[in-house]
Amino acid sequence: AKAVKEEDKLYRYGGVLYPVILAPEENLKALEDIEARPDDVMLVAYPKCGFNWMVAVIRKIISAATGQGREDSKPPLIEFFGPEQLQHFAQAPSPRFIGTHMHPDNIPSSFTKKKTKILVIFRNPKDTAVSYYHFSNKNPVLPSAESWDMFYKDFIAGEVAWGSYFDHVLAWEKKMDDPNVLIITYEELKQDLSKGVQRVSDFFGFNLGEDTVNSIADRSTFRAMKESSHSSHGNMGSIFFRKGEVGDWKNHFSQAQSEEMDTAFEKHLAGTQLGALLNY
Ligand code: A3P
Numbered sequence: 001a002k003a004v005k006e007e008d009k010l011y012r013y014g015g016v017l018y019p020v021i022l023a024p025e026e027n028l029k030a031l032e033d034i035e036a037r038p039d040d041v042m043l044v045a046y047p048k049c050g051f052n053w054m055v056a057v058i059r060k061i062i063s064a065a066t067g068q069g070r071e072d073s074k075p076p077l078i079e080f081f082g083p084e085q086l087q088h089f090a091q092a093p094s095p096r097f098i099g100t101h102m103h104p105d106n107i108p109s110s111f112t113k114k115k116t117k118i119l120v121i122f123r124n125p126k127d128t129a130v131s132y133y134h135f136s137n138k139n140p141v142l143p144s145a146e147s148w149d150m151f152y153k154d155f156i157a158g159e160v161a162w163g164s165y166f167d168h169v170l171a172w173e174k175k176m177d178d179p180n181v182l183i184i185t186y187e188e189l190k191q192d193l194s195k196g197v198q199r200v201s202d203f204f205g206f207n208l209g210e211d212t213v214n215s216i217a218d219r220s221t222f223r224a225m226k227e228s229s230h231s232s233h234g235n236m237g238s239i240f241f242r243k244g245e246v247g248d249w250k251n252h253f254s255q256a257q258s259e260e261m262d263t264a265f266e267k268h269l270a271g272t273q274l275g276a277l278l279n280y
Contacts, residue, residue, distance in 0.1 A: 004021075009021070017160060023080060027080065034078065036108065036110035037114060038116060039094045043055065044104070044118055045120065045122075047160075048131035050121045052225075052233070058119075059097065060216045060220065064212050065201070078098050078099070103162075103171055118181050121186060122274075123185065126261060127186075127249050128165060129152060131242065133252070135242070142161060170268060170269060184199065185278070198210075201213060
């Protein structure tokens with residue numbers, strides 16, 4: 001493979017940084033042409049909030065409810081779709097399952113018009129930053145940070161792939177009362193995965209019984225997913241399933257960084273319901 005300089009791995013589109021190899025400009029430009037369906041199943045998460053975890057859970061829910069769908073294929077991010085995948089997506093049978101890391105304003109408007117149900121995952125911003133730091137350093141399509149301190153600065157400034165986490169959560173908070181949007185947190189999934197699986201299944205209108213829900217939860221723990229990561233994610237598997245815990249930020253943040261983030265958090269999110277949701 002051709003060596004790409006670290007600073008050339010991201011480019012700016014609409015003011016936000018994206019990875020040039022995964023989500024090139026032509027992909028993002030073509031997004032608005034997507035025709036949504038009311039029974040599409042959409043998953044949204046800022047990077048490192050537990051997207052791959054919920055991809056696995058949702059695939060198992062769809063497969064249990066409909067008897068169709070593979071449980072182990074690549075995460076279906078719409079911004080990674082080139083022309084061929086877009087065409088394939090347009091013709092796929094319902095229920096189609098797709099996801100994105102994009103800010104809600106950049107999600108194709110057809111999904112709102114068709115009232116597609118959207119599941120959104122939030123995670124405590126400090127844990128998200130730590131997870132993103134390790135992931136960026138291991139993923140060849142993202143720039144490696146010189147140090148945790150450097151990554152932390154970029155994260156808090158929103159100068160990372162898919163932009164500012166604060167902007168992302170703020171925009172979703174405005175849609176919390178929309179019946180077609182369900183916000184669930186990484187932390188509540190960690191606390192009671194069966195309950196989370198049941199909520200997600202009910203939200204999308206798949207009526208699964210308790211035994212099925214419990215079986216899906218058992219097969220979707222961090223340990224189970226890490227063990228099967230090679231078949232689900234190939235050689236990249238190990239980098240998607242790093243630690244899977246709540247509170248790892250305490251091993252990375254300095255006291256000053258933690259306080260600075262608290263202040264930034266309060267400034268951005270004051271007067272919203274996000275404090276409790278983000279485990280603050
Ligand atoms: P850590 O880096 O803190 O371990 P994403 O899929 O959005 O990229 O998020 C990745 C994060 O979710 C990683 O966090 C990963 O370990 C964690 N994760 C993945 N599967 C999980 C599971 N089944 N249970 C708990 N955490 C999981």
